[in-house]
Amino acid sequence: xxxxxxxxxxxxxxxxxxxxxxxxxxVRRGEILTLIGPNGSxxxxxxxxxxxxxxxxxxxxxxxxxxxxxxxxxxxxRKLAIVMTERIRAELMSCRDVVATGRYPYTGRLGxxxxxxxxxxxxxxxxxxxxxxxxxxxxRISDGQRQRLLLARAICQEPExxxxxxxxxxxxxxxxxxxxxxxxxxxxxxxxxxxMSLHELDLAQKVSDQVVCVADHRVDRCGTPEExxxxxxxRTLYGIEQGSYNALFGSLEMRAVPGTPxxxxxxxxxxxxxxxxxxxxxxxxxxxxxxxxNDLDWPVAxxxxxxxxxxxxxxxxxxxxIEKAKALIRECxxxxxxxxxxxxVNEANxxxxxxxxxxxxxxxxxxxxxxxxGADA
Amino acid sequence: xxxxxxxxxxxxxxxxxxxxxxLILWNINAGSVHLSVKEIIGILFSRTGENAAIVWNIRLPxxxxxxxxxxxxxxxxxxxxxFFSNPIAGPFILGISSGAKLVLSLTLIGFLSRGIAVGSFxxxxxxxxxxxMSMGFVLAISLKAKQMSLLIIGGVMIGYICSAIxxxxxxFADDANIVNLHHWSLGSFSGMSxxxxxxMTAVVIPALICTFLLSKPIxxxxxxxxxxxxxxxxxxxxxxxxxxxxxxxxxxxxxxxxPISFVGVAVPHLIRSIFKTAKPLIMVPACFxxxxxxxxxxxxxxxxxxxxxxxxxxxxxxVFGAPVVILVMLRRQKEHV
Numbered sequence: 001x002x003x004x005x006x007x008x009x010x011x012x013x014x015x016x017x018x019x020x021x022x023x024x025x026x027v028r029r030g031e032i033l034t035l036i037g038p039n040g041s042x043x044x045x046x047x048x049x050x051x052x053x054x055x056x057x058x059x060x061x062x063x064x065x066x067x068x069x070x071x072x073x074x075x076x077x078r079k080l081a082i083v084m085t086e087r088i089r090a091e092l093m094s095c096r097d098v099v100a101t102g103r104y105p106y107t108g109r110l111g112x113x114x115x116x117x118x119x120x121x122x123x124x125x126x127x128x129x130x131x132x133x134x135x136x137x138x139x140r141i142s143d144g145q146r147q148r149l150l151l152a153r154a155i156c157q158e159p160e161x162x163x164x165x166x167x168x169x170x171x172x173x174x175x176x177x178x179x180x181x182x183x184x185x186x187x188x189x190x191x192x193x194x195x196m197s198l199h200e201l202d203l204a205q206k207v208s209d210q211v212v213c214v215a216d217h218r219v220d221r222c223g224t225p226e227e228x229x230x231x232x233x234x235r236t237l238y239g240i241e242q243g244s245y246n247a248l249f250g251s252l253e254m255r256a257v258p259g260t261p262x263x264x265x266x267x268x269x270x271x272x273x274x275x276x277x278x279x280x281x282x283x284x285x286x287x288x289x290x291x292x293x294n295d296l297d298w299p300v301a302x303x304x305x306x307x308x309x310x311x312x313x314x315x316x317x318x319x320x321x322i323e324k325a326k327a328l329i330r331e332c333x334x335x336x337x338x339x340x341x342x343x344x345v346n347e348a349n350x351x352x353x354x355x356x357x358x359x360x361x362x363x364x365x366x367x368x369x370x371x372x373x374g375a376d377a
Numbered sequence: 378x379x380x381x382x383x384x385x386x387x388x389x390x391x392x393x394x395x396x397x398x399x400l401i402l403w404n405i406n407a408g409s410v411h412l413s414v415k416e417i418i419g420i421l422f423s424r425t426g427e428n429a430a431i432v433w434n435i436r437l438p439x440x441x442x443x444x445x446x447x448x449x450x451x452x453x454x455x456x457x458x459x460f461f462s463n464p465i466a467g468p469f470i471l472g473i474s475s476g477a478k479l480v481l482s483l484t485l486i487g488f489l490s491r492g493i494a495v496g497s498f499x500x501x502x503x504x505x506x507x508x509x510m511s512m513g514f515v516l517a518i519s520l521k522a523k524q525m526s527l528l529i530i531g532g533v534m535i536g537y538i539c540s541a542i543x544x545x546x547x548x549f550a551d552d553a554n555i556v557n558l559h560h561w562s563l564g565s566f567s568g569m570s571x572x573x574x575x576x577m578t579a580v581v582i583p584a585l586i587c588t589f590l591l592s593k594p595i596x597x598x599x600x601x602x603x604x605x606x607x608x609x610x611x612x613x614x615x616x617x618x619x620x621x622x623x624x625x626x627x628x629x630x631x632x633x634x635x636p637i638s639f640v641g642v643a644v645p646h647l648i649r650s651i652f653k654t655a656k657p658l659i660m661v662p663a664c665f666x667x668x669x670x671x672x673x674x675x676x677x678x679x680x681x682x683x684x685x686x687x688x689x690x691x692x693x694x695x696v697f698g699a700p701v702v703i704l705v706m707l708r709r710q711k712e713h714v
Contacts, residue, residue, distance in 0.1 A: 081607065082603070086603050093599075098600070101600055104593070104608040
């Protein structure tokens, strides 16, 4: 199936100065294309050019086989709706009034809405679950509610393409999720094409069909989320030097505390993660082990531990590995045991615990973690 | 909710219309010659009675002028507030009236000193030139300064410069012209002829209709330029129309009545708080009516308070209009905290 909206040799920029050249991106109906990339890389510039708010410096934007430059205002407004970051002024307007502005391209000379138009407005409001505050003044509602209503506004414009610029910024996690959920439903039920920019990589990864990476004033890579979201690539795209990004979980970890480890953490099955993070927060360098590479704790330990004893996935540690761990325990002089359950697979960790216990090296995690009250005093 | 809004709208329009009729009658009645209601009705419908000349030749043209020009001022203010999305924009504050006044004075002195009579349309054209000139400066400032207050300060300064040059020019004019110019440059609805009324009707009413027909794009523009463009508004054409209409309206007012302060700022705000809406479909006719009521009321005071002498209309409109501006600014301050 051909792209519904696409760019051909597009060059965008301000005041005749090219910012990004030769952009070739496109999205089909029923799909979401997401632009990711660092701040100031030019995502908004691309979006503004695609919606004809910025003059194109070269190339074309094509919607449904026709260049947008050749469309009349009215034609374009029936095909394309937007949700932008600009704060909208809506003095003395109720939420319903704001949504109703989406019907603009369909009303007559004086812009009076018909009964059918109002039905579509109410339908759009229901779609974003905003019935409860539809009559409230637009200026009094929260940011999350506003974004939803602007989405409803776009819906009732009955477009085939919706362009959204960072629709989830400033929203709390619940509203981020809800907004994207509504967007996804809309794309499926109305078979629309969506182009948007997102800052939240974890969400971009989950909601997008296609991802375009913009960095250093160029389109660096395009592809499916699976192709784009690789640890190393995301690190280079955003120039992450301190800390790390886990592509599978879409989670960020801070930088590991440098220096020789002061404590050995016996983790496993997720029990280690809170302790690793707490030690990192308190600036304590630590060693971790023994973890299989498919253990839940492993990605975080890899990011945060200064020394890590691991074995390949689904394998049991050999004697040499256990010896290495014991050597580390001696070096650290203290041990935190996080996991409480031991079985056949982590028998080696049980041995390590007994070894530490015999040496009187076991400490509670609390010893290392500054309590809030203590910090105050 | 729907019903509630409808009632408010009707109530608003009916009270405005009632106020307008009362003020018209009161204005006919008030003055050095007092008339009873019966007399007024007699004069209006049969043109008979000993005071018919006073009513028909002096009071009625003045009333109609105040009505039309007041409406024009309020409308011009509403358009400017929309254009700059600035709640305290208005033709007087932004120096547009003063620009019109400057070019008008130059034209008048130029023509009169050569002994040529000046027609109404020439006056309007001169005022329009001056208004556009000031508007050009204000637009240039608005491109550089995004802040609301900077735009206003810039406008006020332009106003001062234009007034200073006008004073300078008037100082060197013939004695005979000075009296007229001085009187006019303070702002007044006095001395209007039926010919004047005809010309201002020919300018103001078409401008009112055009503005009303622009209600739809204005409503889109109220959400901001980006959304308006996405809704299919041709922003360039729309902005030019907005500027032209507000310039024509304020130029027409200045040409006939001189610069009149604060009506353009205050009336749209009063109307918004009465009608509790900013919808242009309501705002355009309501502002026009409101401006008419406001100016008729102020002109009544200007004529009667220190009778037989007259106050300049601007000093009366300022007394009622300026507090509204202060209130608006304070309220916005509160909203933005």
